[in-house]
Amino acid sequence: MLQVTETTERSTSTPATVDSFKDEFLRQLRYEQGVELGTASRDDLFQALARTVRNYMVDNWLTTVETQKAAGSKVVAYLSAEYLMGPQLDNALLSTGLTDVADTALSSLGLSLDDIRATEVEPGLGNGGLGRLAACFIDSLATKNIPAIGYGIRYEYGIFRQTFVDGRQVEQPDSWLSNGTPWEIPHTDQAVEVAFGGHTEQAIDQTGRSVTRWVPGETVLAVPYNYMVPGYGTANVNTLRLWSAKATNAFNLHIFNSGDYESAVRAQTVAENISKVLYPEDSTPQGKELRLKQQYFFVAASIKDFLRTLPEGFDLKKLPERIVFQLNDTHPVIGVPELMRILVDERGLAWEDAWDITRRSFNYTCHTLLPEALEVWSVDLLGRLLPRHLEIIYRINEQFLAGIRATYPGDELRVRRMSIIQEQPERAVRMAFLATVGSTKVNGVAALHSDLLRDKVLDDFSAYWPDKFTNVTNGITPRRFVQLSNPSLANLIDDTIGTGWLNDLERLKELEPYAEDASFRKAFREVKQANKDRFVSLLAQRDGIELSSDALFDVMVKRLHEYKRQMLKLLHVVTIYDRVLKGEIKAADLTPRVVVFGAKAAPGYKMAKEIIFLINSVAKVVNNAPELEGRLRVAFPANYNVTLAEKLIPAADLSEQISLAGKEASGTGNMKFALNGALTIGTLDGANVEIHELVGGENFFLFGMTEPEVQSLSDAGYHPTSFYEGNASLRGAIDLISSGIFSGGDRTAFEFVISDLLYKDRFMVLADYQTYIEAQERVEVAYADQESWSRKAILNVARTGFFTSDRSIQDYLDRIWHAPAFPVTK
Ligand code: 8GP
Numbered sequence: 001m002l003q004v005t006e007t008t009e010r011s012t013s014t015p016a017t018v019d020s021f022k023d024e025f026l027r028q029l030r031y032e033q034g035v036e037l038g039t040a041s042r043d044d045l046f047q048a049l050a051r052t053v054r055n056y057m058v059d060n061w062l063t064t065v066e067t068q069k070a071a072g073s074k075v076v077a078y079l080s081a082e083y084l085m086g087p088q089l090d091n092a093l094l095s096t097g098l099t100d101v102a103d104t105a106l107s108s109l110g111l112s113l114d115d116i117r118a119t120e121v122e123p124g125l126g127n128g129g130l131g132r133l134a135a136c137f138i139d140s141l142a143t144k145n146i147p148a149i150g151y152g153i154r155y156e157y158g159i160f161r162q163t164f165v166d167g168r169q170v171e172q173p174d175s176w177l178s179n180g181t182p183w184e185i186p187h188t189d190q191a192v193e194v195a196f197g198g199h200t201e202q203a204i205d206q207t208g209r210s211v212t213r214w215v216p217g218e219t220v221l222a223v224p225y226n227y228m229v230p231g232y233g234t235a236n237v238n239t240l241r242l243w244s245a246k247a248t249n250a251f252n253l254h255i256f257n258s259g260d261y262e263s264a265v266r267a268q269t270v271a272e273n274i275s276k277v278l279y280p281e282d283s284t285p286q287g288k289e290l291r292l293k294q295q296y297f298f299v300a301a302s303i304k305d306f307l308r309t310l311p312e313g314f315d316l317k318k319l320p321e322r323i324v325f326q327l328n329d330t331h332p333v334i335g336v337p338e339l340m341r342i343l344v345d346e347r348g349l350a351w352e353d354a355w356d357i358t359r360r361s362f363n364y365t366c367h368t369l370l371p372e373a374l375e376v377w378s379v380d381l382l383g384r385l386l387p388r389h390l391e392i393i394y395r396i397n398e399q400f401l402a403g404i405r406a407t408y409p410g411d412e413l414r415v416r417r418m419s420i421i422q423e424q425p426e427r428a429v430r431m432a433f434l435a436t437v438g439s440t441k442v443n444g445v446a447a448l449h450s451d452l453l454r455d456k457v458l459d460d461f462s463a464y465w466p467d468k469f470t471n472v473t474n475g476i477t478p479r480r481f482v483q484l485s486n487p488s489l490a491n492l493i494d495d496t497i498g499t500g501w502l503n504d505l506e507r508l509k510e511l512e513p514y515a516e517d518a519s520f521r522k523a524f525r526e527v528k529q530a531n532k533d534r535f536v537s538l539l540a541q542r543d544g545i546e547l548s549s550d551a552l553f554d555v556m557v558k559r560l561h562e563y564k565r566q567m568l569k570l571l572h573v574v575t576i577y578d579r580v581l582k583g584e585i586k587a588a589d590l591t592p593r594v595v596v597f598g599a600k601a602a603p604g605y606k607m608a609k610e611i612i613f614l615i616n617s618v619a620k621v622v623n624n625a626p627e628l629e630g631r632l633r634v635a636f637p638a639n640y641n642v643t644l645a646e647k648l649i650p651a652a653d654l655s656e657q658i659s660l661a662g663k664e665a666s667g668t669g670n671m672k673f674a675l676n677g678a679l680t681i682g683t684l685d686g687a688n689v690e691i692h693e694l695v696g697g698e699n700f701f702l703f704g705m706t707e708p709e710v711q712s713l714s715d716a717g718y719h720p721t722s723f724y725e726g727n728a729s730l731r732g733a734i735d736l737i738s739s740g741i742f743s744g745g746d747r748t749a750f751e752f753v754i755s756d757l758l759y760k761d762r763f764m765v766l767a768d769y770q771t772y773i774e775a776q777e778r779v780e781v782a783y784a785d786q787e788s789w790s791r792k793a794i795l796n797v798a799r800t801g802f803f804t805s806d807r808s809i810q811d812y813l814d815r816i817w818h819a820p821a822f823p824v825t826k
Contacts, residue, residue: 016056016098022105025052037109043179045111046089046119050182053092053102054228061228061237064824068147069309074321074819076141076148076812077306079299079335080134080328082278083152083240084126084159085227086642088183089117090484091139095230121176122643123183124158125242125278127602128559129668130367132642133445134328136477136668136805142231142238143479143503144809145821151302153294154184154225154242155278162600162639167616169601169609173277184225184242191223192308193248194300196293200388205348212345214388220271221246222301232479233503236824243301245274283604285381292334292377292385299335303342316347320360324817327364327439330375330431336362336438337392345388351395363816364435364442365472367665369452370563376428379421393429397421400437407464418460436461436468441816445474446666446687448707470815473687474666475805478505481672485646488527489676489797496520505804512798521790528653528677528793535651542644543637548630552591552783555648555678556656557598557640560608563663563763566599567753569656570615571769572776573622573634574733580627582732590631591780596648598640610752612636617742617749645669650676653793654701654779657682658772660763662707664688671803677793679782681775683768687803694799699792701782703775704768713767720761723769730769734758 028048029035035044068075093099103113126132134150141148160171197217205211227240247268256264273290274297306323314322327333336358343354368374383390397420408414416423420433436442436458444450450471454462462469483490483502493501496514501507514520532549539545556569573595579585597615601608619634637644655673657664657680664686674680674691682688683704692700705713724731734754736742743749757765783789813819 016101018101018105021052021098021101022108024055025049025105028052042116042119045116047182049102049116050089053089053096053098054182056096056098057092057228057230057237060235064237065239067824068822071822072322073147073822075323076146076817076819077302077323077325078134078137078148078150078328079302079325079332080150080152081295081331082126082131083134083150084131084642085123085135086480087120087122089120091480092230094479094484095232122641123176123181124174124641125155127159127279130329133474133668136475137809138229138238138240139477139479140805140809142229142236143234144806145231145234145236145823146819147822148238150229150240151298152242153275153298154244155275157277159278159600160603164616164638167613169612171603183227186223186225188223191221191246192301192304193219194222194297195219196385198387200391212388212391214345219248220274221248222297224305234823241305243275243298245272245297247271289381289385292381295331296334296386299332300338303335303338316343316349316357317353319357323361324819325362327362327435329365329367330435333431333435334389336434337389340392341388359438360440362439364439366432366442366444366453369449369457369663369665375431376422377431379427379429382429393420393434396437404464414460441470442468443470443472443816444665445472446690447471447473448689449665449686452662472808472811472815473690474668475803475808476668476671477805478502478675481649482675486531486650486676488530489650492523492527503806505801505806508798508801511794515791515794515798521787521794524677524794525786525790531650535647538647539635539637545635545637547594547633547635548592550592551594552654553594553596553652554654554656555596555652557645557648558669560599560601560612562607564659565763565765566597566611566615567757568658568765568768568772570618571733572773574618574736575729575773576632577622577625577628578732578736587627587631591783592630593632595634597636598644598648600640607753607756614750614753621742649673652678654678655680657688659683659685661685661705661710663763671800674796674800675803677797679792679796681779691800694802695796699795701775701779703771710764713764718764718767720766721758723766724758727770729773730766
């Protein structure tokens, strides 16, 4: 089982003994689940256990909430449309220090903690990196004793469950709430109303001023569900508050009684759809409208929620001293005009004062560089859904552009470029621009990304406001991604440098000298081997995929996107097969390798789905090719999620971070792999640049063009066909795919993917192919010398402590939030 070593620093709200824990567990089982121990289902056991652990956090949580409120300390409100939390039980056990107690208590009842924890269904309330980052950040905020609250949406259905049918992705709804979740506490009494639609009108207030009033067309209720976010090694327990939509009037009894049942509940359905699904397909106008509704829904509820905690008569000019709203990408940006509306229309502040307060209360984190990923909302839609907000956005823009005109007289081209409102191809609000104008600080998520943001994507804005732009390199929580996911490594580290590194991760540097210690290297290899064995048995049981653990584990897990270049990895696989078939290399000379892919494609993203089909088709043939027996296997377990990541990442030897330079904002998987002792094969993109610098070039397999090289190739005119024609090995791989060998003889099966590669290849897969293959050859050579490989792997662990999300949060505090820590003492 996962054995978690106790450290001395953590606190428990209520000292628990094995007996008291057992009693509480049995009480939960009997009185909350309503079952006897002997007849309890696995889910009953899980629910009872989770609630038992949860209850040990409640005292500290209530104390935290009360003392922070009484002190009136500055609060960080993290606004995020996604939180990809992963399973909660182990984290709750770790932070309460109850792992061993629970294990012993359950064993004494003839139960296994391992079995019970395996039944937990993770809340998949996020798509990928952005959502997982939010989850890491709230963990670090709590650990660092920062008064903070995470605000988001309680989607009834999270990210879809991916299945493969004949190699193709088929999405199933993720009904993570079907058994209920023990981790949430609803507060129906604290619901707030959120309005939509209607119109605005002019009125005269009591002081004789002309004011604008929004007369909404409909309202829905936002019901808060609280989740505890325990810090590690502290009594501090923060809150994650997710909003669920409810109709203001459940249904119309009059219509119901008339027999028109569908109409009677229509309003309810429409309202409750708002929090029904994470990121509904937004290729339809209805989908777009729902998405914007979701954004406004949670942001409006959150701002209202915070404002009602202020004492009677609070001077709103002091708001920025009490709160800082962090915008996790553009999804919550509608909060800027919302706060303006509240301050001006509802609280009667002058526009200038309101603007000063608003700008000082918001900051914006951008997570992308792809222009198509920058959100815009059509003026038509926004005006229909939020008419008053549109007026406010126009006024903000007018005032902003007046400043631009004053600074750059006569430069109308610049004015058009910088306008919050775009005119073409349709009149729309550029949310990233609104975020930039409405915030004090704008940050990118890795050094390179922040530079490109400043110098390319938002260059006009950084020229105008040079001090507004800053960088905060992402990080990951080592509690989940080292201690919980890799307990054997955590134990080895404890035994080597002592405890205390989990919230002081730079201490991993103390491991450096042990890279030269043969017995430590051996122990380190044993940990990796045990993790591979664990993953292999999990995969056999979870997916029926049989693998040998005696191989190099080469892993590429992330969302499926062309810029991330899963195709490049696949071309490597196909190249090996092609060369073996042609007798250019002998399979017996190859290092046995297991290639693991994990990726979900957005449901409407055709190319990504075709690439999934191609990977599965190649895997099927390669895995059955007698020529490659024992040398190359491709595994693509469906439904990659946090639960699987926690088992897979510790088992990896090689981490694939192969995006085209200048496209991946940061990446956070890259950090998790390095911290778990995998070596990176990667381009100089996102946070790879910093990983490469920290671990050293000799401990990283670097390849590919740099961002300026990408730019010049693109400027010179990129012709992928010339790479195809000029490289026999690449031609061999592509021709093999086109030959029909992976599609039962059908030569057209992958045409959609291949013709795009040959004639467009927007992300320059073919241009980076050769250096990638060469880097993989260096991997083969390096892996053959296990002592040297272990040395490199250990140095990766020792030198990547920088990537703890505790450091990211400290950077946000120093550069952006300036909110003091407020430790809660028990
Ligand atoms: C991701 C970026 O792609 C990744 O480089 C970065 O590490 C991560 O954010 C955290 O900063 N972006 C997203 O996950 C993203 O844009 N998701 C969209 C679906 C909203």
